Structure formats: structure tokens, C-alpha cells
Amino acid sequence: MAALWLTILTAGLLTFLTRLSFIALFGRWQPPDWLRQALRFVPPAVLSAIIFPEVLMRDGALAVQADNFRLVAALVAALVAWRTRNVFLTIGSGMAVLYLLQWLR
Amino acid sequence: MTMLFLLYIRYQSGKNSRITYVLAGKCSAGISLIIGRMSRKEFFAGARAELPLLLGVAPFGMIYGVLALKAGLPVSMAQAMSLVLFAGSAQFMAVQLLQNGTPLVVVVLTAFVVNLRHSLYSASVAPYVSHLPRGWKTLLAYLLTDEAYAVAISHYSEETPLEHKHWYYLGAGFTLWACWQLSTAMGIFLGVQVPSSWSLDFALALTFIALVVPVLEDKATASAALLAGAVSVFAFGLPYKLGLLLAALVGIGAGMLGEMVWRRSG
Structure with missing residues (x-):
């Protein structure tokens, strides 16, 4: 438990220092262009890196098949997210598809 | 502190409540004296x-x-x-990674990268x-x-x-x-x-889908997402869940490369 608290505090401190960085450094260093470009790709890269194994794998092995209900539900949710941009509808539709498939089986 | 609390009440309880207006009125008067x-x-x-x-x-x-x-x-x-963290995406990710039993150092590093x-x-x-x-x-x-x-x-x-x-x-x-x-x-x-029988762990993955879809705005961001996803699956077996950070780096690199190529070709 203490390790968990330390994790949260460290992550929080690093986040705060990131936010403070250039405010504190003003006039001494500006972010270079390559960094600006790279940071644009952080959210899509990290989010996908978390999503893909969650939906494409089962028990540590690749499971790209119709009886992988999480994959089907995730595809439906992605479609809903794309059309509606609504977080409740995205989660609702994904969970509904998952529960429905599990119930039908 | 009390003033902050009253302000807090005002914004949480909507504009039309008379009570909060009275409170807000008093607190505005207090604030205007000071600031x-x-x-x-x-x-x-x-x-x-x-x-x-x-x-x-x-x-x-x-x-x-x-x-x-x-x-x-x-x-x-x-x-x-x-x-402490006060950052939506990073908090969701930390919860997911902790649930997966990711080493704490990797959790901290991921939150750091996401908040960069x-x-x-x-x-x-x-x-x-x-x-x-x-x-x-x-x-x-x-x-x-x-x-x-x-x-x-x-x-x-x-x-x-x-x-x-x-x-x-x-x-x-x-x-x-x-x-x-x-x-x-x-x-x-x-x-x-919520009863513990409801398995809501999948809702986290769905939340990430709701977060990622709006940021896929062009070919470069889409290729960053696809490559990071693919590497993350194939590097899943790496120790300490380092596949996650490797995947993020490859995805970011792919996005930057894509942007260079596609921008040049117009």
C-alpha cells in the first residue's frame, strides 16, 4: 500500500514539474520543434498501446476471432465513438454488446 | 478558505439557485475588499x-x-x-496498469510520458x-x-x-x-x-477508445496509433511490461516519420 501511495505521489510530482517546467524556465530554454511534433503523437500511441492487448489478446495469446467478444464489442464502441464523440454512448454500447454476446452464448 | 468553499458551492449548484446567489454575493463582497x-x-x-x-x-x-x-x-x-495527479487520461491509465499488475516504475513512467x-x-x-x-x-x-x-x-x-x-x-x-x-x-x-458481480474492467478499455478516436485526425496520428497498438501486442511478453513503453516510442516515431513523408508529398 505504501508503494502505491509513493507511485501516485511520484507521478503527481512529475506531472506538476512538467506543468511548471517552461513557466519556471521562461527566457532560458524553449521547447525545440521536434519535441512539439513528437508530443502530438503521444496520446494516440499510448492509448492504442493499452487498448490493443486488452481487446486483441486473451490469456497472453493473440485472439483475433469472432468468439473474442471483447474485440467485437470494442469495434462497435469505436464505431459509436467515431459517429457520436460521446463517452457515455461509447461505453454503453460496448458494454451492451459484450453482455449480449455473453448472454447469447 | 471559507471564500474558496463558497465559490466552490456557487459553481457546483448552478446559476439559478437563490441561496447560492446570496452566498456568492457575500463572498464577492468579501473578495472585492481584498483583491x-x-x-x-x-x-x-x-x-x-x-x-x-x-x-x-x-x-x-x-x-x-x-x-x-x-x-x-x-x-x-x-x-x-x-x-495529486489531476490529469484525466493519466489517471485512467494508472488505474488500468495497476489492475494489470504493471510494475510501479512503469506506471510512473507511463503517466509521465502521457503528461509530457x-x-x-x-x-x-x-x-x-x-x-x-x-x-x-x-x-x-x-x-x-x-x-x-x-x-x-x-x-x-x-x-x-x-x-x-x-x-x-x-x-x-x-x-x-x-x-x-x-x-x-x-x-x-x-x-x-455498484454490485461487485458487474464486471466493469472492460469499461476502462472502452473509455480509452472514447479518448483515442477524437485524436485520430489525420494519416500521421492514425499510423502512430496502429503501429503502437501492433508493437504493444507483439511485445506483450517483454518483462516488466516494457512492451508498453516500446510501443509508445515506436508509435511516436511512426507518427513523426509519417508527418514528414506526407507533408513532403503534399
Whole structure:
């Protein structure tokens, strides 16, 4: 438990220092262009890196098949997210598809 | 402190409640004695400008609260994460990674990488806050989220005098902060009611889908997402879940490469 608290505090401190960085450094260093470009790709890269194994794998092995209900539900949710941009509808539709498939089986 | 609390009440209870207006009236009078009319005006203007964004933020706060609890975090820790980390995506990811048994160092590194974009906001507001004392800079840096930045920077870029604009930024940032803390608390409260038989762990993955789809705005961001996803699957067996960080790096590289190629070809 203490390790968990330390994790949260460290992550929080690093986040705060990131936010403070250039405010504190003003006039001494500006972010270079390559960094600006790279940071644009952080959210899509990290989010996908978390999503893909969650939906494409089962028990540590690749499971790209119709009886992988999480994959089907995730595809439906992605479609809903794309059309509606609504977080409740995205989660609702994904969970509904998952529960429905599990119930039908 | 009491004043802050009253402000907090005002923004949480809607504009039409008479009681909150009375409270807000008293507190405005109190504030104007201490900080002056212009500052107060700016503070409330910033708070008002932030209100529409709360519609998008509050649902995520509530969902975070519910899922953090379902992932096994104690109430105190779920709320503390909103206070200390105060960053939506990073909090969701931390919950997911903790649930997967990811080593804590990797959790910290991931949160750090995800929040690195805030350094750009920091660079962007730096010239406007450089004249402020250290305490103000510290406070404003803590409040520097995507949503507060968006509102503050549009006010800063208007060609009007700079003198009181940090109050506008504070108003926007504080409003968002209060909304995030309160919606987290509501989510935690709801999470306690949800029966443990409901398996909600998949809802986290769905939340990430809701977060990632809007940022896929061109071929470069899409290739960053696809490559990171693919590497993450094939590097899944790497020790200490280092596949995650490797995948993120490859994805970022792919995005930058894609942007160079596609920009050149027009």
C-alpha cells in the first residue's frame, strides 16, 4: 500500500514539474520543434498501446476471432465513438454488446 | 478558505439557485475588499468561460471514480489521485496498469510520458505569467490542464492589458479543478453502490477508445496509433511490461516519420 501511495505521489510530482517546467524556465530554454511534433503523437500511441492487448489478446495469446467478444464489442464502441464523440454512448454500447454476446452464448 | 468553499458551492449548484446567489454575493463582497474589482471580474469571467467545458469533463470524472473503485483502489487513493495527479487520461491509465499488475516504475513512467504534452502548454503560457511572483506561478502550474489551458490561452491572446488576466486563468483553472474533484467524488460514491458481480474492467478499455478516436485526425496520428497498438501486442511478453513503453516510442516515431513523408508529398 505504501508503494502505491509513493507511485501516485511520484507521478503527481512529475506531472506538476512538467506543468511548471517552461513557466519556471521562461527566457532560458524553449521547447525545440521536434519535441512539439513528437508530443502530438503521444496520446494516440499510448492509448492504442493499452487498448490493443486488452481487446486483441486473451490469456497472453493473440485472439483475433469472432468468439473474442471483447474485440467485437470494442469495434462497435469505436464505431459509436467515431459517429457520436460521446463517452457515455461509447461505453454503453460496448458494454451492451459484450453482455449480449455473453448472454447469447 | 471559507471564500474558496463558497465559490466552490456557487459553481457546483448552478446559476439559478437563490441561496447560492446570496452566498456568492457575500463572498464577492468579501473578495472585492481584498483583491479589487477588476481581479474579481476576471476571476468570474474565467470561471464562466470554463463552464461549457465541464459538460465534457464531469462524465469522465464520474467514470474515473467508478472504475478506480472497481479496479480495487481504496476510496482515499482514488480521490487522492484526482488531487495529486489531476490529469484525466493519466489517471485512467494508472488505474488500468495497476489492475494489470504493471510494475510501479512503469506506471510512473507511463503517466509521465502521457503528461509530457503539458510542457507545451507551460511553454505557451510562460511569457504571460513571467511577471508574477513564485506562488502564483506554482498555483497556475498546478492548475494547467488541457481544458484550463484552452480557455486561458484564448484570453491571453486577445490584445488587451495583461494586468489582471492571471485571475481569469485562476478562475478557469479553479472551476475545472472543483468540477474534477467533485465528479470524482460522485463517481466514487456511485462505485460503492455498484454490485461487485458487474464486471466493469472492460469499461476502462472502452473509455480509452472514447479518448483515442477524437485524436485520430489525420494519416500521421492514425499510423502512430496502429503501429503502437501492433508493437504493444507483439511485445506483450517483454518483462516488466516494457512492451508498453516500446510501443509508445515506436508509435511516436511512426507518427513523426509519417508527418514528414506526407507533408513532403503534399
